[in-house]
Amino acid sequence: MRALCWHGKKDIRCDTVNDPIIEHPRDAIIRVSACAICGSDLHLFDGFMPGMEPGDIMGHEFMGEVVEVGHDNTALRVGDRVVVPFTIICGDCEQCKRGNFSACERSNRNKEAADKVFGHATAGLFGYSHLTGGYAGGQAEYVRVPFADRTHVKIPEGLTDEQVLFLGDIFPTGWQAAVQCEIESADTVAVWGAGPVGQMAVRSAILLGARQVICMDHIAERLAMAREGGAITIDFDNESVLDRLAELTGGKGPEKCIDAVGMESHATRSFDGLYDRVKQAVMLETDRPHVLREMIYVCRPAGVLSVPGVYGGLVDKIPFGAAMNKGLTWRMGQTHVNRWTDDLLQRIEQGQIDPSFVITHRVSLEDGPQMYETFRDKKDGCIKVVMTL
Known part of the structure; x- marks a missing residue:
């Protein structure tokens, strides 16, 4: 599959990489339909966040269609349309039960390293350094979503990708x-x-x-x-x-x-x-x-x-x-995304707000590397970039 990969400071490339596979019974594989470049991605692009490794797949703001589901994941079915929050949550730990989803105690698979840096590890995040789990991001054709039975927002019919994409982060x-x-x-x-x-x-x-x-x-x-x-x-x-x-x-x-x-x-x-x-x-x-x-x-x-x-x-x-x-x-703190998404999805459905107002640039995934620089330097009136696949 195609994916935008980090190869060092100011070096993002559209590479061909292996397709993701189900690794845990609660996983799901998502075929990405739309993804975005976030301001937080620029901290990785500019080399300010530790824990990145060459070849890491970028992106934590994405959505798409479920194409495969682990056998313990009863919350999702093939064909479901979902936005994926950037915070990966188990839904069962003490912090998740309190609604403190960005502090999930189980989703950061590099917990020991993060404990040393932060005192206590935070949740796992998509496409955001190995201190937050080293998970492949969503600027790709397909994404493996761990704890996918909880880490998702189901999207009802009648709403466009652009209306709901930003429920995953901004x-x-x-x-x-x-x-x-x-x-x-x-x-x-x-x-x-x-x-x-x-x-x-x-x-x-x-x-x-x-x-x-x-x-x-x-x-x-x-x-x-x-x-x-x-x-x-x-x-x-x-x-x-x-x-x-x-x-x-x-x-x-x-x-x-x-x-x-x-x-x-x-x-x-x-x-x-x-x-x-x-x-x-x-x-x-x-x-x-x-x-x-x-x-x-x-x-x-x-x-x-x-x-x-x-x-x-x-x-x-x-x-x-x-x-x-x-x-x-x-x-x-990082955002407790799932604490807010039910309310915000309803506000979008009711017409109180259409978050797509912020989009200024729509490009393909292959155009992503050059758009990182355009977005960072605010060229061409760039405020928000969405990539479609």
Whole structure:
């Protein structure tokens, strides 16, 4: 089969690899109909996430048709149409029973290595390094889905692939980011980053009843899309984020702040942004936490910082004293996808939201390698890439 494979930093190739096979009675094999390039994939493309090996199949946002099912998997049948969450869940461990699916205790088959790095292993993830299980990803013609009797979202008739594809990652990720804020009707929610997750966070915050939503970025197309979703926007290349947030909140700051950027902040014009670039270049820091610093500074006392943006290692110069003294609450983590999908699927069916609004580029799998660079560099107005097979 064809698959997009990682061969090193900035080196993604469309290779011919072996077809997956059933390895466990709860498995299923999915014929992929659509997959996407996620912002988190760029952390692998840029070489910031540890644990990748040459030949690893990329991708964790995909859907398709069930073509084979293990004999213990009674939840799926051949022909079922499913979205596959990026978090692999057993459904039976203590964390899964609590709904903390991204902390599944059984799905990370490289648990010992992850325990050493993180203290305790997280769930297995598709196409996302051997620290999260080393599972083949979904940017391929076929995918083996472990624990497939639980790791799936069945799709009813009448919905297109593009309407539901993002139930596997960015839609529930943006939704969880907003839910973690515990939004009240008088709240201002500030979202850093107008990429795909930021766009979903903007719309989620509005659906959850925020008084106003403000979104920061510096790419014109992304800012325009955020405005279409109901946000007030700030172009940080041409405006002071601190001054505008103060102006829009009567000097009090936003009650709720969402970091939809993560480890690769592009605030190169700020002193701390330049500092991070230098430290990262000499391997004294892995991540660039400009957004975290700015959120701590501007957030209203007793507010909430929600962090769906991915961080991979060590950050420096975090003003933790300010966070503690202001009484800020931190909520973060990989997404508990299956906790949210029933509700979000219903909202799509009811017409409350059509997540396909975020798609700007539709290509074939063979075009995937060049689209990684297009997506990373925001060329050609690129916000979200979907590949069809």
